[in-house]
Amino acid sequence: MAKSELGMHWSIKNKIVGGFALGSAILLTSGLVGYARTLSLIQDSRWTAHTQEVLKELQKTLTTVTDAETGQRGYIITGEETYLEPYNKAIFAIDERIQRLRKLTADNVNQQRRINVLQLKISDRFELLKYTIELRKTKGYNAAWEFVLTGSGKQIMDEIRNLIDQMETEENALLAGRSEKEKTSAHNTILSYLIGIFLNFCLLCFVYYQMHREISKRQQAEKQIIDLNQELMRQSVELAAANKELEAFNYSVSHDLRAPLRHINGFTLLLQQFYADSLDEEGKEYLQRMALAGQRMGKMIDDFLNLSRISRTPVQPQSVDLSSLAESIALQLQSTQADRNVTFNIAKGAIAQGDEGLLRLMLENLLGNAWKYTSSKVNAIIEFGIVDSNRRPGAGDAELEERNNAFTASSQSPTPNPQLPTPIYFVRDNGVGFDIKHAEKIFKPFQRLHSITEFEGTGVGLATVGRIIERHSGRIWVEASVEQGATFYFTLGL
Structure with missing residues (x-):
């Protein structure tokens, strides 16, 4: 944008902003004036x-005195108490009545x-009425x-009427003045609102024009x-097509690798079955290594396809009982090696929102890892539970999370609601652990911290865990030390 165009652009913007500011000021002023006039x-x-x-x-008050006179006269004439x-x-x-008049005219x-005078006159009039009634009772009509x-009695009553007439005259004069003032206030109130509306209408017309x-x-x-x-959409379509092609390529490569791998495994098995006697011990060992390598490669292909499939599987959120899943996985693990002495401590009531199938796969990998890396422990302990999100990280947690940012999904997680703390789940074991400086490797596919001769596996399990946590808008980090076990913490953002 040229300098002159930029100046014009900001000039128009300033006019619009200034117009709205002025309109707000006029509206506020007219509102305050109208409010003050309305109060008046x-x-x-x-x-x-x-x-x-x-x-x-x-x-x-006058009616009350008149009613008293009426009752007195009726009694004098008839002598009836009613x-x-x-x-x-x-x-x-x-x-x-008198007290109310005093309060109203305070x-x-x-x-x-x-x-004051009226009260005395009324008192005198009631005394005369009482005296007359007593005469009728004692001496007759x-x-x-x-x-x-x-x-x-008539004289006092005339004085009462005269006093009330004087008071009414003064109140009527006040009523006339106040009624006129009320009309003026109503007129001024309406006028102030109309002026404010007109000024804002003119200002809105100006702003609309700009x-x-x-x-x-x-x-x-x-x-x-x-x-x-439109160009960006075209490129997006091309990118989606390229991703599909890449996915098909991955599947094709994996599928094409299976055929020669099956041949290698098949012929290796035939050699072991029919020609093992013709080989010396070294040859037999070579055949055994070939068979294990073929099996390992097949497992790696399967894990690679499963990892790719996790990225494409739609997440179907629902309420999932993680404690129940962990208990069932623990039973499965114990059934595979009944002779092992492993204590599972699984907390109750760990409920989360997420895809049940994916969360089960995640726990299977985490608990399976703990099971595998505690195999050398006589009294192995594996824990699953939940800690409060207000837990303060340990001394090395900040540095650890920075190193692990390659596999955490914290950048995709929503900002936690301070009123609703996000639960932090954990899986802990007392196994062999590892050096925490190598933590950035463990969530990458096919990365291992121990040799295949020590612990079996393809190095895809924790990569799968990281991908599932990412699909749930969560984050994961780890605490570990050599021969002191490891603790994996994770959150779920759904």
């Missing part, structure tokens, strides 16, 4: 509702003063009615990328 609107609405509640409470029910209810309710000094006609220009300029570059991808 809510507060104004509360004050309006509060004033309406005061007006309702004033009417309820007519005193409104009066009795009013006596119990009036104090609560911020208004004028109203508090009026409530005429005495009570004459007292009513004096007008003292992005449209940028997209138009990149269409040609995308076409070039598509062409490159």
Whole structure:
């Protein structure tokens, strides 16, 4: 990309980023302003509702006093106690009404003063009502009615109504002002949101225009990328075809090697059967070596094909009981050499996710290795178990893993979840062990640390283990020392 094109590219990018930043700032500002205005609107609405509640409470207070008067008059006229029910209810309710009025108007000094006077007047009125009722009970209708006609009760009631009218007038004035303020707050809130939406819409239009220009300029570059991808796909197809050809070649070579190998083994067997008597001891030894070499070569071909097959076999994950697999493999090994004194310590409950067939093959190789390399021990011990993933590596583990990075699959393993530690499994033996500086060899095909005369094998077993661990997105490493045994640690990432 030319320098001028690069400058233009970054200029457009900066405009887009700046536009989004500005839009975010406008959105945040308008949101904060709208939030503040909404809070003000809510507060104004509360004050309006509060004033309406005061007006309702004033009417309820007046109604309570009126109900008391109604009950008193009904009793004076009829003498029936049932007519005193409104009066009795009013006596119990009036104090609560007064206290509620005090609480609702606690911020208004004028109203508090009026409530003090109102409470005294209501108290005086209830005293007169009580006195009149007592007159009716003791001296009869005429005495009570004459007292009513004096007008003292009416005078106090007029004063009560006048006080309540004054309080209602002041509350209505407050209600009008607060209602107007509420309308203004609602208008300002809506306006602030509309302004913010409009500004963001304009900004989005600008950003869209810039992005449209940028997209138009990149269409040609995308076409070039598509062409490159098509070329890459073509090369990938060619590579897949080459891999298939290589696989077929490996199979063909292995198959073609079997025919002459069978002839060599067959004729060697015939020589041993029919002409062994014609040979001296040295000749017989040569024939024996030829037979063993042929068998060894056949085993190497089989192991090579199995190793290649593992790389192609699809992994079918499922829950696998590794402890159960290890126990069955241990029984198989013990049945092959019942005279050996070998103690198997297999932990219970080692469950993993993976392909059961591949994991069985892996354990067969690891436990089989331990069985083989403890053959010289009188009291051999082979262990399988699981350790916590928080285990701190030993002094040489870091260097050891670095040396073994050729056969570990740690680069393909997912990052462990700190909340769900990845289990670390191990297979340990107290066999002959090996020098740890040669650890990088043991997971490579056909690499051996001991001669064929010491321990049989083709050197493919641990390579198979490494390949299976890799297929399960895991990692494997080893701790060992000469005549102190070996411990293979591994994880499974599926």
